[in-house]
Amino acid sequence: MKPPEVDRIAGSRAAVAARRARAEVKRQIASGERTAGEVLDAATPENPAEATLRVSELIGSIPWLGPTRTARIMSELGISPSKRVGGLGVHQKKRLREFLVERQKRKIEPGALVVLAGPTAVGKGTVSAHIRDHHPDVLLSVSATTRPPRPGEIEGVTYYFVDDAEFDRMIEAGEFLEWARVHNAYRYGTPRSPITQALAEGKSVLLEIDIQGARQVREVFPEARLVFLLPPSWDELVRRLTGRGTEDQDEQDRRLVTAREELAAQDEFDYRVVNSDVETAAREVVDLMPTSPGD
Numbered sequence: 056m057k058p059p060e061v062d063r064i065a066g067s068r069a070a071v072a073a074r075r076a077r078a079e080v081k082r083q084i085a086s087g088e089r090t091a092g093e094v095l096d097a098a099t100p101e102n103p104a105e106a107t108l109r110v111s112e113l114i115g116s117i118p119w120l121g122p123t124r125t126a127r128i129m130s131e132l133g134i135s136p137s138k139r140v141g142g143l144g145v146h147q148k149k150r151l152r153e154f155l156v157e158r159q160k161r162k163i164e165p166g167a168l169v170v171l172a173g174p175t176a177v178g179k180g181t182v183s184a185h186i187r188d189h190h191p192d193v194l195l196s197v198s199a200t201t202r203p204p205r206p207g208e209i210e211g212v213t214y215y216f217v218d219d220a221e222f223d224r225m226i227e228a229g230e231f232l233e234w235a236r237v238h239n240a241y242r243y244g245t246p247r248s249p250i251t252q253a254l255a256e257g258k259s260v261l262l263e264i265d266i267q268g269a270r271q272v273r274e275v276f277p278e279a280r281l282v283f284l285l286p287p288s289w290d291e292l293v294r295r296l297t298g299r300g301t302e303d304q305d306e307q308d309r310r311l312v313t314a315r316e317e318l319a320a321q322d323e324f325d326y327r328v329v330n331s332d333v334e335t336a337a338r339e340v341v342d343l344m345p346t347s348p349g350d
């Protein structure tokens with residue numbers, strides 16, 4: 056019988072070798088020698104280096120994906136932080152594979168995806184509607200929200216109005232490209248598949264979302280162009296908010312607090328457009344897209 060130290064030494068040697076093998080796999084992904092999808096498919100019991108790699112290491116080795124993004128992706132895919140690639144459930148593996156395939160295809164033309172953000176009541180909805188009506192080739196993304204509809208808003212056109220349970224389900228199923236809680240109140244999210252489909256067809260896409268969402272989109276699509284819509288003045292912004300008359304005083308006050316914070320973040324954006332005149336502002340936004348339909 057071997058003394059226990061021999062087993063221990065052999066065990067630790069095996070552990071070191073396994074760690075080295077996993078490090079080599081990570082290096083291959085990081086250098087582009089192998090795609091993360093190939094490593095996922097190779098993660099069978101015959102390939103212990105791939106199978107014992109943590110999913111966080113697999114995703115985290117993809118160039119440009121740091122630990123924060125990796126953690127968020129894992130949570131969106133419903134995979135726990137300690138999970139190893141070989142231990143993934145069938146559905147988790149399918150979701151991860153779809154994510155990786157989508158990422159592989161993801162190089163888009165600069166400006167094919169334009170994000171329009173800006174403070175409440177600056178006119179984002181008005182400018183977007185103008186683009187939707189005058190540039191039918193541009194896909195205007197329709198978000199899902201837990202906010203109740205305002206008078207005149209149309210299901211499936213303005214928003215998909217959903218309850219909390221349905222919004223939770225959509226998060227769980229990985230159906231959102233991004234989502235955020237806005238004005239500390241309702242949740243809003245961009246459905247992923249219409250966007251990836253339109254981009255794959257070579258269409259331009261416009262997202263009208265808040266700043267938190269814009270930041271998330273930039274992480275997923277670094278080629279997206281982020282536009283911040285500005286009011287001609289603060290007083291005009293307040294006038295537009297009160298003039299619209301769709302929020303009570305408390306809600307208006309809450310929105311103006313967020314608006315001040317949002318205005319402070321305008322430097323993060325690639326472009327700033329002042330919405331003095333709707334048609335001019337819409338034209339400036341469409342001009343950022345690769346082909347301006349209607350030209």
Ligand SMILES: Nc1nc2c(ncn2[C@@H]2O[C@H](COP(=O)(O)OP(=O)(O)O)[C@@H](O)[C@H]2O)c(=O)[nH]1
Nearest residue numbers: 175176198234235237243244245263264265268
């Ligand atoms: N992150 C994110 N924000 C969204 C989405 N859809 C709308 N928003 C933002 O949510 C905020 C509130 O929208 P809404 O309730 O329609 O009121 P608004 O302030 O009049 O535009 C606005 O800043 C929208 O741009 C979305 O899908 N994702």
Ligand SMILES: Nc1ncnc2c1ncn2[C@@H]1O[C@H](COP(=O)(O)OP(=O)(O)O)[C@@H](O)[C@H]1O
Nearest residue numbers: 175176177178179180181295299330331332333
């Ligand atoms: N360029 C503009 N000049 C004057 N009023 C505008 C302009 N753009 C939008 N508005 C008005 O301002 C209000 C807020 O616009 P809206 O599109 O609802 O803003 P947001 O979607 O950014 O919250 C609406 O009453 C709209 O008619």
